Amino acid sequence: MTNFYSFHGTVTSISDFITGQAGVGEGCYKLISVQNGLGAIVNFVVSPSTYFVDHAMVSVGDRVTGYYDGDAPALLIYPPQYRALVMVKDSPFQNVKVDYFNSQLVSSDGRLRLDISPFTKVLLTNGQAFSRNPANRNLIVIYGSATKSIPARTTPYRIIVLC
Template sequence: MAYETFEKVEGIIQGINRGDSCCSMTVSLISDSNIVNVVVDGDTIVIDNVRLRPGMRIAAFYDTNLPTPAVYPPQYRAELVTSLRRGQQVLLDYFDDNLTSADNSLQINIGPMTNVATLNGQQYTCSPENSELLVYYTAATFSIPARTTPQKVVVMCQY
């Protein structure tokens, strides 16, 4: 899957309503004082299979190449959803052989306490360089690129 066209919307879940079918739902988020609707269906990847509920802080990634309806509030079809803890940030990007993101916004250092896993939660035993990574972190330096030792890294393996 080509993750380079993915954009993130982050916020607190205000409400969850049934979608167009019994297998989909519309999640209403408060994001930067605005409401954004995210459609979650059976094809949406939900990291750790977490049950979404009101009050939860999430990040939803959608494909900018897919058409979106011209409605207010904006509505996106989520390809990937993950829950976030207080103060936690997440970045989905390609990381090179120096573990620097393609947009040069973040460089990661894999520490002994960093949980490196595949999308299905299995331990990833190889080096994560030159891969698409979903990186969870809290504190980062103010340098360019920012540097951090993430708590968790999900390697988006290409099959």
């Protein structure tokens, strides 16, 4: 179970990230700087394995949320630099939650419960169908409206299973 933390803000710059190994991965890694409304900055290291929801192309000026492993070791530098696991470009038509969902399909923070319908697509990160129960897994949940109860309930459009 990954302990997902997130940071939301506006992309201020995108540059190549040098891995330190000559010739290895040149151009394959990016450093995306994100600044929130309070002026805090986070640098996300984006690798070929970083999952971009909807395979969205991110540009300077876009509003994004980056998710990272809150338990992973991090350099003690400013601004903080985290390895991005999932990046989400803001969309007015959908909400996204990245978290561990238990056997009752309730998120680890207890704020969202999933009601899966026959129309909910459950996929792997490579776009293939996931044929098992998504409970007790790390999930990317894409949904529209939710109830105002605690936990909020929603019927997601799509679930991406992070195996």
